[in-house]
Amino acid sequence: MRVVVQRAKNAAVTVEGETIGAIDHGLMLLVGVTHTDTKEDAEYVAEKIANLRIFEDESEKMNLSLLDVKGDVLSVSQFTLYGDCRKGRRPNFMSAAKPDYANDIYEHFNEQLRALGTNVETGKFGAMMDVSFTNDGPVTLIVESKEK
Secondary structure (H helix, E strand, O other), X not given: OEEEEEEEEEEEEEEOOEEEEEEOOEEEEEEEOEOOOXXXXXXXXXXXXXXXXXXXXXOOOEEEOHHHHOOEEEEEEOHHHHOEOOOOOOOEOOOEOOHHHHHHHHHXXXXXXXXXXXXXXXXXXXXXXXXXXXXXXXXXXXXXXXXX
């Protein structure tokens, strides 16, 4: 799995003009799944993200996690995170998982975040989505399951 983690002051996702997910404070996640990812990868990444110390404490040091600050998550599936741009001008998406498989792993990932005590809002898997957010910091990180 590959997840772009962005600390957010707010975030929302709309489909066909209707807001289907929104948060006020927490993390905006763009979630990519490759064909070799497993539910164990989803569990590892969910636990890692929920406990990343990327929120500021009273001393303005990044010492607090999403769980510590009781932040929310907006999780949006993003197969383009596995786009390979090394050859030519058109990205190759062969490393992205097939939709049914990717959706199962993506849903398991979101369930794991919820099980850790986090409110998780989502986009609509496979839909054309408009995503808006205010990056807080800005703080943006990439978390990958294959680095465990």
